[in-house]
Amino acid sequence: MIRRIDLRGREAADHRAVVPRADFDVEAALDVVRPICDAVRHRGVKAILEFSARFDGVEQSDIAVPSVALRAALDGLDPAVRAGLEEAIARLRRTCVAELEHDKVTKVVPGGTVTQRMIPVERVGLYVPGGLAPLVSSVVMNVVPAQIAGVGSIALTSSPQRDTGLPHPTILAACALLGVEEVYAVGGAQAIAMFAYGAGPCRKVDLVTGPGNIYTVSAKRLLKGVVGIDSEAGPTEIAILADETADPAHVAADLVSQAEHDPMAASVLVTPSEGLASDVEAELDKQVSVTRHGERVRTALGGRQSGIVLVDDLDQGLAVVNSYAAEHLEIQTRDASAWAARVVNAGAVFVGAFAPVSLGDYAAGSNHVLPTGGCACHSGGLSVRAFRKAVHVVEYDQAALRDVADHVVNLAEAEDLPGHGAAIRVRFAGKDA
Template identity: 70%
Template sequence: MISRIDLRGSAGDPRELLPRAETDVSAALDQVRPICEDVRERGTEALLELTERFDGVRLSGIRVPRAELDSALAALDPAVRAALEESIERARRVHADQRRADTTTRVVPGGTVTERWVPVDRVGLYVPGGRAAYPSSVVMNVVPAQEAGVASLAVTSPPQAEFGGLPHPTILAACALLGVDEVYAVGGAQAVAMFAYGAGRCERADMVTGPGNIWVASAKRLLKGVIGIDAEAGPTEIAVLADETADPAYVAADLVSQAEHDVLAASVLVTPSTELAGKVEAELSARVAATRHRDRVADALGGRQSGIVLVDDLDHGLAVVDAYAAEHLEILTADASARAAAVRNAGAVFVGPYSPVSLGDYCAGSNHVLPTGGSAVHTAGLSVQTFLRGVHVVEYDRDALAAVAPHVAALAEAEDLPAHGEAVAARFGGGQEGAQ
């Protein structure tokens, strides 16, 4: 069901040996480009036609009426509403602490540099549809944008034929709970293009965030620069670093929980214990047979992107998971807190037996929109900071500028940009050569 990869005694680069889902975003660009151009040229008309082609739904308009949001919230299961409200409250608590304060540095007497943190003016937030509804992704996108102070935000999610061409009602209810009333029934690459170029009642946005399929990721890559993006999300992944003290039932349950997302989902156990590996394999057999989405889970666990990786010891294991840079990393070892403190590359780290990834997906307070495909080595998950821009404000008086003017002139000459130095000299009676 799940393969083993033996890295014991290996001195090679773990990145070349570890399992990873194969997704070729570049190959999808040629198919995505005409879709985005169509939206750019024809706006709403193109969106309606593309929605009919890809989602099998013919809509009369792309914006979800406010009455539908209110109706979805009114009909929401009370238990789900309570869970969403708890998720929102915890996420707000964590993300509120991410706010940044403006900082002024007195470089010299009379000379200051202030870093101001300014929110993006308008953002488009993508919430996936498809195999499942993801109201939790509404929370994870909207809360940090709101806490950052974004003035204008819109949510889009693919239309569902079974709900009359609207996004899933639980997604609409989550939007209503969060006070978001600008919601669109648009999915895929065309949704990214809608935010990049604007269409009908949807004004163009400055940034688009949120996970999606390969078409969404390709559109983000194609339109990056036209619109800001958070990241190109790939298939979800979990890595578990565990030793002989880990409960194999917990490990297996967590591997299955990620595998149920998609046949390309990656579930990876890294351990020095062959005994634990064997017990986890036995647990997986029983759990996969009993789980609701057993076929999907079996495909994901049996795919080349999943595996049990045997390492020499926990130090070796830590090096391996750092190289893998998982979206989600669980540490299930006797010294879990200390091991977690040494991790450098992961989207989020879950420490100990009572911090499973599924807690982070919903109610830990952390954000579940995280870097995938090894990009955690250079990219962070979604946060308040995603929606903020640092702007330097420079203010020098005459004496402070005069004191540094010779250095500006020297560096300008060194770079053969004399007009840079002359721009300073002009403030003290100097100017261009020959005009002094």
């Protein structure tokens, strides 16, 4: 069901060429999404309705979700699901509040200060996938940090369902629970274009966040610059660094948990223990045979993006997972905390036997909107910081400027930008030195 890759006895400065990774060609998808985005730009809601009919099989007359539908969804929400959402919201709010950065004033010199102001983005568009699985948890993960950051205008969109023409009712209920009133029934690339350009009742936003399929990710790449984006978060992935102390049933269950997201989801085990590898393979056979989405899971586990990677020791294993830069990385080893402290590339790290990725997906207090496809080597997950911008406010009095004037003029001359120096000199022309 899942292939093995044996790196034992091999030296590699960069393991990225041999570690499994999905064939996720965002550039190729640009040819598909470009005409969709252009149509939304020029024809607005009319184009969106046509794409909903073509791609989602839904005939709509409007893209805006009425407030009565939001209230009805919350009223009809299973109390147990509501309790779970409320707990997830409360835990994430705690970590988001702790992330808040406050304005910082630096007295550079007497009479000269630089203040770093943290200013919320004015308007954001949040994308919540609603295709293979209605990711209600993504409502929480997008909305809570935006609210804590102080964003004043929040719009959210998710794919329309065939039976109602609206997003999944659990997604609508979560929106109502969080007080999000501007919700749209639009999915895919057309949703990103709607946010980027504005269409009908949806005004243009400043920033789009949230994961999606290859076409959603491609639209974000295409429209980056027209609108801000958080990251290009594509199909999910899990890597597990484990030794012989790991429970094979736990490891297999965690690999399955991510594989059920999408046929392109990646599940990778890195271990120096051939015994654990064999035991995990046996567990996968047992667990996949009884899981609800067995066909989807088998496709993901059998794909080129998944595998069991055998290494000489945990040091080599650590090098492999750092090269892989997984969206989710579990450490199930002796001294797991010590090994986790040496991880430099991962969207999020889950330490020990009792911190599975599923916990982080819902109620750890962490955010599950994370970089995929190796982007964790340069990017982090969604947080309050994504919804705020740092602005430097510079205040210098005459004496402070005079003190540094010669340096500014000399540097301007070195760059052959005499006008820059003249802007300094003019302030002291005719004045005593």
